[in-house]
Amino acid sequence: MKLFKIYTLDDPVVHQKAKPVAMPLDEKTKQTILDMIEYLKESQIPEIAEKYHIRSGVGIAAPQIGISERFYAIYFEDENGKLYEYGLVNPVIVSSSAKRAYLKTGEGCLSVPVDEKGYVYRYFRITLKAYDVVSSKDVTLHLSGYPAIVFQHEYDHLDGVLYIDKINKLDPFHEEEGAIAIE
Ligand code: K2U
């Protein structure tokens, strides 16, 4: 298991807009992305997370490991047991719903050491295109609900945007009309 240094709020790289990845993908970048997926898998095993003092994650973006390029890894199962395992390169959200959604519990981030409470409003549904290292194909993903939230959280990292930047500072638990609360 490759242990990554996680860059945090104090590091400029997490606040910068990352650069597109040159294609075709070089072997080094491909291996880094596969290592990021493995890191997520292992982080979700309590004994391993404790042994290596790492926080559990369902996604991780290149800027969070100090690489200012447009790729991120995803690894989690949704409540129906569907596995989301992707290594996405140069992702683009090609369409999104007017309907917005937020996690009732708020969000967290491996790059934000102290959780900030509050609602983070995102699109409820997105269509995202990218090259996927796992399938070695260009993919078009139709996502909604919790999976859409996760993919957007990572997508924001590629633009140097953190979830704390999206919380209403005057009223962190402001209820946006018509938004869907995701438990
Ligand atoms: O990008 C990251 O820092 C990883 C985040 C992703 C994320 C947080 C909140 C909402 C959507 C995505 C971490 O996975 S936060 C920790 C976590 C761990 C297990 C399950 C849910 C959240």
Ligand code: NI
């Ligand atoms: Ni994050």
